[in-house]
Every structure is written in structure tokens, then in C-alpha cells.
Amino acid sequence: MTHAFSPISVAAGFAALILSVPxxxxxxxYERFGFAQTERGRYIAILGDCAACHTAPGGxxxxxxxxxxxxxxxxxxxxxxxxxxxxxxxxxLKEFDAAMREGIGQGGxxxxxxxxxxxxxxxxxEDIADLYAWIMAQQPxxxxxxxxxxxxxxxxxxxxxxWNMINFKPDAFKPDPAQSAEWNRGGYIVEGPGHCxxxxxxxxxxxxxxxxxxxxxxxxxxxxxxNITGDAEAGLGAWEEQDIIAYLKTGANRFDIASGGMMDVxxxxxxxWTDGDLKAVAVYLKSQPGRSGKPLAAALxxxxxxxxxxxxxxxxxxxxxxxxxxxxxxxxxxxxxGAGSVNAEEPxxxxxxxxxxxxxxxxxxxxxxxxxxxxxWALSDNDIANVVTYVRNAFGNTAAPVSTEQVATAxxxxxx
Amino acid sequence: xxxRRMTRRGLLTTAAGAALLLGFGKVSAQESRPVWMxxxxxxxADSMAEGLQFLTPDEARTVGAIVExxxxxxxxxxxxxxxxxxxxxxxxxxxxxxVFSGQYREGPFQDGTxxxxxxxxxxxxxxxxxxxxxxxxxxxxxxxxxxxxxxxxRRDAILADLETxxxxxxxxxxxxxxxxxxxxxxxxxxxxxxxxxxxxxxSWRMLGFPGARYDYLDSxxxxxxxxxxxxxxxxxxxxxxxxxxxxxxxxxxx
Numbered sequence: 001m002t003h004a005f006s007p008i009s010v011a012a013g014f015a016a017l018i019l020s021v022p023x024x025x026x027x028x029x030y031e032r033f034g035f036a037q038t039e040r041g042r043y044i045a046i047l048g049d050c051a052a053c054h055t056a057p058g059g060x061x062x063x064x065x066x067x068x069x070x071x072x073x074x075x076x077x078x079x080x081x082x083x084x085x086x087x088x089x090x091x092x093l094k095e096f097d098a099a100m101r102e103g104i105g106q107g108g109x110x111x112x113x114x115x116x117x118x119x120x121x122x123x124x125x126e127d128i129a130d131l132y133a134w135i136m137a138q139q140p141x142x143x144x145x146x147x148x149x150x151x152x153x154x155x156x157x158x159x160x161x162x163w164n165m166i167n168f169k170p171d172a173f174k175p176d177p178a179q180s181a182e183w184n185r186g187g188y189i190v191e192g193p194g195h196c197x198x199x200x201x202x203x204x205x206x207x208x209x210x211x212x213x214x215x216x217x218x219x220x221x222x223x224x225x226x227n228i229t230g231d232a233e234a235g236l237g238a239w240e241e242q243d244i245i246a247y248l249k250t251g252a253n254r255f256d257i258a259s260g261g262m263m264d265v266x267x268x269x270x271x272x273w274t275d276g277d278l279k280a281v282a283v284y285l286k287s288q289p290g291r292s293g294k295p296l297a298a299a300l301x302x303x304x305x306x307x308x309x310x311x312x313x314x315x316x317x318x319x320x321x322x323x324x325x326x327x328x329x330x331x332x333x334x335x336x337x338g339a340g341s342v343n344a345e346e347p348x349x350x351x352x353x354x355x356x357x358x359x360x361x362x363x364x365x366x367x368x369x370x371x372x373x374x375x376x377w378a379l380s381d382n383d384i385a386n387v388v389t390y391v392r393n394a395f396g397n398t399a400a401p402v403s404t405e406q407v408a409t410a411x412x413x414x415x416x
Numbered sequence: 417x418x419x420r421r422m423t424r425r426g427l428l429t430t431a432a433g434a435a436l437l438l439g440f441g442k443v444s445a446q447e448s449r450p451v452w453m454x455x456x457x458x459x460x461a462d463s464m465a466e467g468l469q470f471l472t473p474d475e476a477r478t479v480g481a482i483v484e485x486x487x488x489x490x491x492x493x494x495x496x497x498x499x500x501x502x503x504x505x506x507x508x509x510x511x512x513x514x515v516f517s518g519q520y521r522e523g524p525f526q527d528g529t530x531x532x533x534x535x536x537x538x539x540x541x542x543x544x545x546x547x548x549x550x551x552x553x554x555x556x557x558x559x560x561x562x563x564x565x566x567x568x569x570r571r572d573a574i575l576a577d578l579e580t581x582x583x584x585x586x587x588x589x590x591x592x593x594x595x596x597x598x599x600x601x602x603x604x605x606x607x608x609x610x611x612x613x614x615x616x617x618x619s620w621r622m623l624g625f626p627g628a629r630y631d632y633l634d635s636x637x638x639x640x641x642x643x644x645x646x647x648x649x650x651x652x653x654x655x656x657x658x659x660x661x662x663x664x665x666x667x668x669x670x
Binding site (some may be wrong): 305306308309312313316319320324355356357358359371373374375376377378379380383386414415416 | 657
């Protein structure tokens with residue numbers, strides 16, 4: 001049998017195709033919420049970085065399945081497509097809101113704060129509703145997620161009630177009328193959907209955010225998430241607003257190129273923020289006082305034997321890329337002079353890149369994604385201790401020296 | 417499979433609380449990316465190998481007796497044997513070079529003109545295995561001792577006769593065997609110490625070669641002045657240790 005295509009049937013088929021892009025349920029959602037609200041919701045999902053955690057590589061968008069390994073088993077992100085069986089298609093707006101802002105998931109199950117609901121609790125009613133409208137308009141995916149593989153007693157979700165009592169105060173972001181609208185917008189993004197403090201704030205012993213160390217830096221996934229307050233020494237003091245904007249938008253600026261967990265934030269979220277939001281976040285971060293309360297150590301003198309050996313190793317193995325003055329080359333080799341990751345209390349990031357190497361983020365605006373080779377095989381633990389001690393105390397940097405034992409520990413933790 | 421580690425993102429604290437939490441050591445996750453892998457440093461695979469990899473102890477002894485005559489100890493440097501050329505050759509043979517894996521090896525094999533280069537069907541491992549056995553056989557028959565037990569001047573004479581083909585070896589042309597060992601000895605003497613030869617960078621010190629360095633940007637404007645850089649290999653050198661003292665520069669003539 002042959003099939004003749006008339007121009008009309010082609011056009012009709014084409015129209016059907018276009019109409020079929022939003023699914024039946026999406027169509028209903030558009031009707032229910034309107035296109036404008038759904039579109040606003042799309043942007044909230046970007047601000048909230050939902051895709052970074054809820055889309056597994058190779059998996060359907062938002063179908064979950066990304067594993068968060070912990071020493072007591074894995075937590076697995078949920079399927080948040082509107083699939084009625086395996087997704088959140090049956091969730092009402094009220095239930096969705098409870099998941100987002102109170103950490104209570106489908107069927108009343110207590111969510112682990114791997115889902116950053118403590119930050120999301122700062123979001124407005126309107127943003128939650130918009131986000132809901134957008135999510136309900138997405139393609140349902142049938143992926144069935146076994147929500148956690150935690151071992152007893154961690155698999156008991158009611159444990160989260162105790163955690164929440166200690167660490168969680170559901171609290172909407174309160175605008176500060178003394179500040180500009182721009183500052184308030186930035187604060188809302190940072191504290192709310194952007195959940196920056198989830199990585200950049202110090203943690204209490206039970207892993208809740210410590211309010212006294214708000215945005216003053218923390219260790220996450222074997223990286224330093226540096227102090228991102230306006231603090232002159234420890235924070236982003238040397239970064240102009242423009243530098244923060246370039247970093248969040250492209251992944252690179254004249255000082256630094258993002259790696260570690262920040263890559264996902266930039267790739268799935270901040271590179272798609274509006275210019276106004278980028279500026280607002282920069283203004284807000286620069287305004288944060290960020291006193292971590294820790295006095296700065298004095299730099300080791302050049303005469304220190306570790307500094308001397310470290311300087312020679314730096315010359316032979318690092319200066320080719322980071323240059324003798326430690327300033328690197330914009331967009332290609334990050335500056336070590338004044339870098340938050342280098343001056344951080346813990347040498348985690350520096351040890352990480354020297355031992356394992358690192359590949360920086362690549363974005364359409366800065367597509368190179370330069371990599372630093374692993375030098376772990378070529379440098380002994382003692383060599384690394386000396387060269388890292390050196391970079392932490394040269395080029396105007398000041399940070400505690402690093403011991404051979406610290407290097408050995410980091411090597412054991414990182415080595416696959 | 418990609419996953420994100422949740423060390424600090426505040427989870428797992430739940431029921432068991434702080435005390436248990438303190439006991440947790442590391443949290444692990446794998447983030448696999450196709451193009452770039454952590455710890456991909458590409459060190460030579462055999463650079464950490466201990467002990468003989470290909471040669472038998474007897475063969476290694478014969479190779480030592482050859483390389484210490486090809487590069488004898490003198491005022492300029494220690495011998496090829498003391499510089500580690502036997503270790504180098506052994507590791508080289510155990511790796512892909514040993515079977516000439518980078519070359520076309522399918523034949524046909526026929527004698528070519530000298531300009532056409534090496535036409536032998538034998539790979540490097542076979543050249544050593546056959547050549548060393550044949551050399552010892554020849555020495556026992558004609559000098560009543562294994563090559564390694566002969567005095568230096570006798571060994572020198574035999575090596576000279578191998579080079580010119582005056583001696584005939586069983587199973588391998590003597591010149592081919594000689595050329596093979598000579599080439600690998602020079603490689604071992606001058607290559608980076610990571611491969612087992614050039615111990616303490618002796619050949620580089622002899623030549624004043626500063627080793628595996630990236631560039632000399634900061635020396636550009638002192639043209640004509642000897643740099644006297646202590647050599648470093650891929651895995652560093654004495655100048656990386658804290659107690660290293662730069663060799664004092666010889667007094668300069670006015």
C-alpha cells in the first residue's frame with residue numbers, strides 16, 4: 001500500500017505534531033493555570049535548580065533517580081514529573097507546598113533535607129503556585145523511584161521530626177524595607193529558591209545551617225564552598241559586582257573558574273538567570289557582613305623550610321599554568337592569589353585539585369572547561385604538603401600550613 | 417551513574433543524631449564524566465614496577481655486563497649499569513615496545529637495502545632472548561666462560577666483533593643484536609629517571625640539562641649567564657626537598 005501525501009494532510013499532521021508537544025495533561029494545565037503562570041513557574045524551577053537533583057544523566061527530565069550517597073546508604077531523588085503513578089501527578093498544590101516548604105512529601109512522608117526545603121521555606125506562595133503550574137505541565141515519566149536505600153535506623157523518616165525541631169524553622173523571607181528592591185530580590189533568591197546556604201553556610205553538628213556562619217563557607221563533597229559574603233579578607237571583597245555576575249552567568253571570571261558542586265549550580269541554574277537577578281544576587285552577597293569570627297593567621301615567612309621547598313615545586317610544576325605571581329590567566333587558569341578556595345581554613349579544595357586534578361565548568365558563554373591534570377602520581381605527600389603550604393602563604397594569601405598527614409588523609413578519601 | 421554527595425547538605429542526621437554522626441568517616445560518591453577522569457595522570461604504566469619484569473636474572477646479568485662496557489664509568493659519569501640501564505631495558509621490554517606494538521609486523525619479511533631500515537621479523541623481546549642466549553653460547557664455546565665472567569678487555573673485543581658482524585650468533589644477526597642493545601642503553605642512560613635508568617639524573621648532570629621543566633620565562637633577560645639549574649625529573653629531584661642547598665656557583669672569572 002502506498003501513501004499519498006497531500007499538502008493538506010501534511011499541514012494537518014504538522015499541526016497535530018505541534019499540538020501534541022504539550023501533553024494532554026499539559027494542555028489541561030495550561031488551561032487551568034494559563035500560559036503566563038506556567039512560564040513564570042519554569043523560571044522558578046531554574047532558580048531552584050530542580051533539574052540538578054531531579055534529572056539523572058540520561059534519564060527523563062525531572063524523573064528523579066539521582067543518588068545521594070551517604071555513609072548509611074543512598075537517598076534517591078524523587079520522580080517529580082506529573083506521572084500519576086510514580087511521579088507527583090496526584091499531589092494537590094497544598095501537598096506540593098508541604099513538600100517544598102515543610103519537608104512533608106507524598107503520603108505525609110518526612111523528606112530528608114537532601115531536598116533543600118529549609119531554604120525553599122523562604123519562597124513566596126505565588127512562586128510555589130507558579131512552580132506547581134509548570135511542573136504539572138511537564139511530560140509525565142513513568143520512572144519508578146525507590147526513594148531511599150538508607151539502613152536502619154536512618155530509614156525511619158519520622159526521625160526527621162526531631163531533626164526539624166532542632167534545625168528547621170519554616171520561615172518566609174522577610175524583605176527589609178530599609179534596603180533597595182534589588183537587594184531584597186537578591187536576598188530572596190539566595191535564601192530561598194537558590195538555596196546557596198545549603199553549601200556555603202557552616203553546618204551545625206546535626207547538619208543544619210548555622211546562622212552564625214551564614215554564607216561564610218563550608219566543606220561539601222570534598223570541595224571548599226568558599227565564603228561568599230562581602231568580607232574583605234575571607235569573602236568576595238576583591239570581586240566587583242561584575243565579577244560575581246560573570247561567574248554565575250558564564251562559570252568563569254577574571255579570577256576563577258567554577259568546579260565542584262558549583263558547576264551544577266551554574267550549568268542548570270544561574271547561567272539562565274535574568275541579568276536583573278544576577279545583579280540583585282551580586283548586590284546582596286556583597287552586602288553580607290560575613291564575619292566568621294576566626295582571626296586570620298599570619299602568613300608563614302618565606303624563610304620557612306616548607307615555603308622554600310614549596311616555592312621550588314611551585315616553580316617547576318605549577319607556574320607554567322598559574323604563573324610565577326599566582327595570578328593565572330583569565331578564563332583559562334584560575335588565580336591562586338586571593339582565591340577563596342586557597343585561603344579557606346581547610347585546604348580541601350587545593351588538595352583535591354592537586355591530587356585528583358579537576359575539570360572546570362563549561363558553559364555556552366565560556367565553553368572551554370579547562371582541566372588541571374592530576375599531579376597525585378608525580379608528587380609525594382610531602383611534596384604536596386609543601387607546595388600547598390606555599391600557595392596558601394604566597395601571593396598575599398594567608399592560611400594555615402598543611403601537613404603530610406593531611407595530604408595522606410585527603411589522598412585516601414579521594415582515591416577511587 | 418551520576419550522584420551528588422550530601423556531606424554538608426544536611427541529611428542523615430535524623431534519628432541517630434549527633435553522636436552517631438561524629439563516627440562517620442568519609443562519604444563517597446562517583447561522578448563519572450566520559451572525557452575527563454579524576455586521577456588521570458597518565459604516569460608510565462611500568463614506572464612503579466618492582467623487580468625484573470621480563471629478563472631472567474641470568475639475562476639481566478649479561479645485559480649489565482654489556483651496558484657497563486658500552487658506557488664505562490669514567491670521570492664524567494658512572495657506568496651504564498650503575499645508571500640503571502638494566503632496569504630501564506627490562507621495563508622497556510615488558511611494555512608495548514617489547515613487542516614493537518607500534519609497528520607493522522605482518523610481513524613479508526625479506527632482506528632490504530640498508531636504506532630500507534630494519535627488516536627483521538624479530539621483535540625486541542625476541543632479539544634479547546635469542547641474542548643473549550647466543551652470545552653466552554658463543555662465549556662458552558670460544559672463551560670457556562659466560563660473557564659476564566670475562567674480563568673487561570675481552571668483553572670489549574667481543575662487543576666490537578658483534579658490531580661489525582665478525583662473530584656469528586645462532587638465530588640472530590650479531591649486528592642486529594648489538595644495535596638493539598646499544599640503542600636501548602643510550603635511551604636508558606638519557607631518559608627520565610621515572611623509567612628506571614638515568615639514576616639521580618646522572619646523564620643530565622653530565623650535560624647540564626635541567627630536566628623536565630616547562631619554560632624559562634623568568635630567565636629571558638639574563639641571556640649569557642649559566643643558569644646552573646639542578647635537574648628535575650617527572651617525579652621531581654633533590655631540589656624539591658626542604659633541606660636542599662643549591663650547589664654554590666663556581667667562582668666566575670672577571
